[in-house]
Amino acid sequence: MSDLISLSIDEARRRLDAREISSLELTEAFLARIEATQGKLNTFISTTPEMARAQAEEADRRIASGDAGPLCGIPVGVKDIILARGTRTTAASAILKSYEAPYDATVVARMRAAGAVLVGKLNCDEFAMGSSNENSAYGLTRNPWDTDRVPGGSSGGSAAAVAARQCIVSLGTDTGGSIRQPAAFCGVTGLKPTYGRVSRYGVIAFASSLDQVGPIGRSVRDAAHLLRTIAGHDRLDSTSVDNPVPDYCSALTGDVRGLRVALPREYFADGLDDDVRRAVQAAAQQLQSLGATLEDVSLPHTEYAIATYYLIATAEASSNLARYDGTRYGVRLGNDSGLLGMYRKTRAGGFGPEVKRRIMLGTHALSAGYYDAYYAKAQKVRTLIRRDFNSVFANYDLILAPTTPTPAFKIGEKTDDPLQMYLTDIFTISANLAGLPGLALPCGSSADGLPIGFQLIGKPFDEETVLRAGDAYQRDTDWHTRLPQ
Amino acid sequence: MTDFEAVIGLEVHAELLTASKIFCGCSAKFGAAPNENTCPLCIGMPGVLPVLNRQVVEFGIKTGLAIHCEIQQRSRWSRKNYFYPDLPKGYQITQYDLPICLGGHVDIRLEGEDQDRSIPLTRIHMEEDTGKNIHDAHTDASLVDYNRCGVPLLEIVSEPDLRSSAEAGAYLRKLRAILQYLQVCDGNMEEGSFRCDANISIRPQGATELGTKAEIKNLNSFRSVERAIDYEIERQTKAIRAGESIVQETRLWDTDREVTRSMRSKESAHDYRYFSEPDLLPLDVSADWIERVKGELPELPDERSARFVSEYELPAYDAEVLTARKDVADYFEAAVGIHRNPKAVSNWVMGEVLRIVNDRKLDQELVIEAWPVSAQQLAGLIALIDDGTISGKIAKSVFEDLLDNDKSPASVVEEKGLSQVSDSAELESIVDGVLAGQDDKIAEYRAGKEKMLGFFVGQIMKKTQGKANPKLVNEILRKRLQSN
Amino acid sequence: MPITRDDVRHVALLARLEITENEEQELAAQLDQIIAYVEVLEKLDTEDVEPTSYITPMETPFREDVVSTTPDTERWLANAPATDGRHFRVPKIIE
Ligand SMILES: [Mg+2]
């Protein structure tokens, strides 16, 4: 059984297609694993064993009829900010405590069509706002490598579940690093695709111009399989781009010869943990030994990224979260307090402190008299940050950088200081502001035995190169195969 | 008169006649059961995203071209943020800093004036309509229906350049006529598909600075708009004369009491926090698209009215009335095409035909399909007058017989024996009969009392049940009264 | 610009959040700290810089004007805190 939960998608595929195992057996193995570990890790907000078994049986029929694609019969977990019809979808918020998704997100519909098996809805920071998964109304999630530590956020449940082998792959969302940072903290591989590559339809919005759904797996190859399934134009999302979807797996040639890799100086500056610096530099050298070239470059506006991000993301969030007002769905409080009272009590009681803080900040940034100084200013700086990347990508194929300044921190360590928490996203946020694909993957271990990650940032819609380099690295290293105790 | 002048700007919200809503595939039709025309998108469920209906943009371009705006080749969408139960997302998707149309004008002419006045426009933008809150007087709750939520709107904003309720009324009627010509809006004020908010301020005659304005809402008929403007001008003038200052505020028109009253809700501390809508990309309209729409524009009321004056030699007033509605103008031209007596047809259309149209409220339809009398019947009827078969008076009664059927006027005249008596001998004997024994009245006439002539004509008509040829009667009568 | 407790009260009303005295104080301090941090942007001259409002260089796509949803009112009302079976019900709106 521990053998079944350790399979990669390709291995599982081969054994399913050879009828050595059934999808139902595979699914039962994961359901048992969830059962055994959920209490300790709290990775799931809800599990969907019945739906999973029904889907597994259906997948087995498809496999028998020879109609099985790569994901058919594969157990997956989905971040609870993504709607799946027939599941409760909470966005980790009390305000959506008993919200039944009335329709499928496009990514879920595509996974269903591919025959994937949905084992449950994964914990995250409330409305994807956080970097530690401590902001969930359904309890914090623990890091499988050290349960006193955070798994990262906001897709902490998605990363931790893959690390703990509760599902083979999972979906997360990444607005400022929410896939890559927890992937780094949990020692797994996560990709934030180019903005517009994956449909946002049915994904509960945090910051619309930054949000992107992406895959998390134990290897680049697993992530590539899931990306292939979910990517592509969706006429229900006006910001999704109508570019052809390449076969990401066949892009994984192992060949990185001649790839020009840039190392941004600003990402290796003071404040970077020594273990992290050493591991990331070693990863860069590994790619060099495989035939890539390395050069130092500058992304001069890096120091402005967090400020820019927190103004834009919170402004959009303040508007996106206005719909949670106790009228049409979700929790209602203060029904006897008049309309204004009902609004204010519902939102005060339904949202957690971090969400309220960001709504306040975003409302302030957009309000009369402040718009130009904050929101409009941040949009202009966003342009400068994008230009930095454009000029680097004029001469390079990839940017290589640490994913996080430190390995996973302790639970409670930063909860009293929102700004310190925001600063942990320093290396991931720029890719969101510029809309670029970013892949986080493990490359080392700290003195405490915690995973360390690095990231590869690519040109728009060039997920293939990003994945190819990451896969080449993983072919030559074994960090991604290590498992938490 | 007053030494103040009124400064009035109108914001018109016109619901567009699309089949579906602006950002989702729900029906945009009026009158469905509550919340029937809804889906996750127009209820503002978590995770939904808007996709723009092409027809809305087409209608925006069409309207902009018809009222001489500059169509913007790049415009964009913004969010207007506020909380209200009829606004499911907590923001309205609208256009703010870059609307689809800028500038433009609507030309109006007041009754009795011999010149047009051109009312300048600020802009036209597209946006989504809100749902409907239903206030139940008997409970402590309100109900919300999202059928209307997401129905596409054009907001047409005039410059504050109107000076009176009469100008405002003329502007609105003209604008509505144009939208109806274009078939982009049915113009129904009662059903709320053509709505108007009025910004009203006053200032000393001759001043150039604007006074503090009040925004008046809930104006759901032309009459409300005009009455509310008059009321507001008077209220503000009185206040200023009394040394009070005007508060910038939103006021509601109370249709029953015919007053405006302040909306003093503490919830209306507005700061809309507009920002560009990240779920929709910029809206690009190609020059080709604009050209195509321009080529497809129908003849509009002003052009048509000018043509009616030159082609049919109608008085400007007639031309204006006839072209105020496209279907009326079409009807007129159909009748003239059959019987070319434009002025007579115009008189009949403006008189009998429009009277019945108004009585039956047929003018609430975007296009009148069921005319009470067809253009062919009307033309036939006027032909009978013109060839002397019947008198105008008889024609009015024949007209009644033609209502809601397809009989020919000639057959009605024949059936009822209404042909005019034009036989001189017969008429002479009738005239003689009437004059017999009326010597004192004849004497009065001869003494100069002209109007006795009318008395005799009346008697003759009575005797012939109106069928006597009036021209002939007059001739014979004058001859008889003069001789002796 | 520093954030005062008055600012916090005003913004909390705009955002329809009821806040306690304690939260008001705490939020004022936290937002003030964050705002002080983001004002680092003031260092940059952005006079001639175009704002980034959209990340993808596309124009917005269209859908054709056809009715494509089917009425399912009951399903859309199913998550509502209060209804009369056909409408969403809210505390009385006073205009
Ligand atoms: Mg409007």
Ligand SMILES: [Zn+2]
């Ligand atoms: Zn809809």
